[in-house]
Amino acid sequence: MSTAPAARPVALVTGASAGIGAELARLLAPDHDLVLTARRTEQLRALAEELTRTHGAVCRVLPADLSEPGAARHLFEAVRAAGGGIEVLVNNAGFGDVGAFAGADPGKLLRMVQVNVTALTELTALFLPELVARGRGHVLNVGSVAGFQPGPFMAVYYATKAYVNSFSEALHSELLGTGVTVTVLCPGPVATEFLTVAGAETGGFSAGQALSARAVAEVGLRAMKAGRRMVVPGWRNRLLLLLERFAPRGAVIRAVKLMLRRRAG
Numbered sequence: 001m002s003t004a005p006a007a008r009p010v011a012l013v014t015g016a017s018a019g020i021g022a023e024l025a026r027l028l029a030p031d032h033d034l035v036l037t038a039r040r041t042e043q044l045r046a047l048a049e050e051l052t053r054t055h056g057a058v059c060r061v062l063p064a065d066l067s068e069p070g071a072a073r074h075l076f077e078a079v080r081a082a083g084g085g086i087e088v089l090v091n092n093a094g095f096g097d098v099g100a101f102a103g104a105d106p107g108k109l110l111r112m113v114q115v116n117v118t119a120l121t122e123l124t125a126l127f128l129p130e131l132v133a134r135g136r137g138h139v140l141n142v143g144s145v146a147g148f149q150p151g152p153f154m155a156v157y158y159a160t161k162a163y164v165n166s167f168s169e170a171l172h173s174e175l176l177g178t179g180v181t182v183t184v185l186c187p188g189p190v191a192t193e194f195l196t197v198a199g200a201e202t203g204g205f206s207a208g209q210a211l212s213a214r215a216v217a218e219v220g221l222r223a224m225k226a227g228r229r230m231v232v233p234g235w236r237n238r239l240l241l242l243l244e245r246f247a248p249r250g251a252v253i254r255a256v257k258l259m260l261r262r263r264a265g
Helices: 019-028 041-055 071-081 106-134 155-174 194-198 213-225 235-246 249-263
Strands: 010-014 033-037 059-061 088-091 137-142 180-185
Touching (some): 010 019, 019 033, 106 137, 106 155, 155 180, 180 213
Parallel strands (some): 010 033, 010 088, 088 137, 137 180
């Protein structure tokens, strides 16, 4: 008597059209079905076709612009309507903006807060109760080493990542013993389109210092599966964070300001 194959757990990945998000989806696909979301529909469809072809993953493409108020709620309802719950939530969507705050586009800054902070918080709040009720699941939030200090010329972006780091660590502690884990992945420079979207120059760090999106995704998923609270990929990033603990706060801010001023061109 044959038995039906066990259903694969479902992972939702935001910002899945490129970069770290796409690599996280590729790494999850061998043993998860996927819900892929981002603004760019064609890239999502191409990725879904790739993952179905190479790993047999069932992929649902749900395009969403998380900078729009209400988009997180609509995404949650679309996931429920498409077939139920998830066991892994990857909050990867986010973007930055480089330049002096006084000269920035207020609308872009508010959209950044909406994506990096509000949508991440809302998606976590909507999906987490189901994970806790089920007694298993993972949340992986993509924070940043930028969240450990202020960032002159990227003031709002650095502040949003400070929120993500702190929020994730707090939830990790709250959820101990529930079977649900929250992990925050804190990369430094990554070889993706991030700086182009942020309107930045390439200065401030050498190409050799930037990790690949694949390497960062691998570190993040290992940490998530192990139930770790936080992970910082790359020994250089971990060393810099260690040194920052002993450096005067003002000196750290001045160093970041110099780096980001060069990026701003």
